[in-house]
Amino acid sequence: MGKYGMSTAPRTGQTPSQATISKLSKAMGDPTKTFYGRSLGRAPDGGAPADYSKGWRFLPPDVQMPKGSADGDGACCADPPYTLHEIMKDQTHYTVGDRSSPIKVTGFGVKVKKAMKDLHNSNGNNPKAQKVIDEAYHQLVLAPQIKAQEKELARQNEAKELEYATLKMRVIELEKSTSPISISTDRSWSKYAILGIGVVIFLIILRRRA
Numbered sequence: 001m002g003k004y005g006m007s008t009a010p011r012t013g014q015t016p017s018q019a020t021i022s023k024l025s026k027a028m029g030d031p032t033k034t035f036y037g038r039s040l041g042r043a044p045d046g047g048a049p050a051d052y053s054k055g056w057r058f059l060p061p062d063v064q065m066p067k068g069s070a071d072g073d074g075a076c077c078a079d080p081p082y083t084l085h086e087i088m089k090d091q092t093h094y095t096v097g098d099r100s101s102p103i104k105v106t107g108f109g110v111k112v113k114k115a116m117k118d119l120h121n122s123n124g125n126n127p128k129a130q131k132v133i134d135e136a137y138h139q140l141v142l143a144p145q146i147k148a149q150e151k152e153l154a155r156q157n158e159a160k161e162l163e164y165a166t167l168k169m170r171v172i173e174l175e176k177s178t179s180p181i182s183i184s185t186d187r188s189w190s191k192y193a194i195l196g197i198g199v200v201i202f203l204i205i206l207r208r209r210a
Helices: 018-028 049-054 084-088 107-121 128-207
Strands: none
Touching: 049 084, 084 107, 084 128, 107 128
């Protein structure tokens, strides 16, 4: 016994009552949204804490897609178009231009979302899942850019070929327009020469007869 008749032996462990557990839960808050009672506000990927496990942080930076760009299954997006993340996460709609219409689920989006979750579960160490993300980015962003560059290059080459063909035709026209003049001039001089020779011969004959 200790002083004042109180026991100094350590207290044995006791299971907290349900009321105590309830009070602690209220004080700590939702574990997906708080950290020791302090609100997180945003998850490490910048989104909602409840969405952190979906692996959105493994997507490339979000951008506004160009007007007329296609979604995951090749259909044209609404105007104004969706963002890259909206397309990759299957947040497009069945009715083009109507964002209040039902969400259109595509095989493309299903694969991307599964890859995002697989990357989260492996802490980013999943080459197969990463390849799905990379290929999706190539399909939506890189491939259209490459196609546009090739189209512009072809247009420039076509313009140069047309310019060359036009110049060539102009040269041919100039050659045709100058050739008859030259031939005509040569023939005129030939006529005068023959006439001159004939006059000289005629004069010689006259002098001999005289």
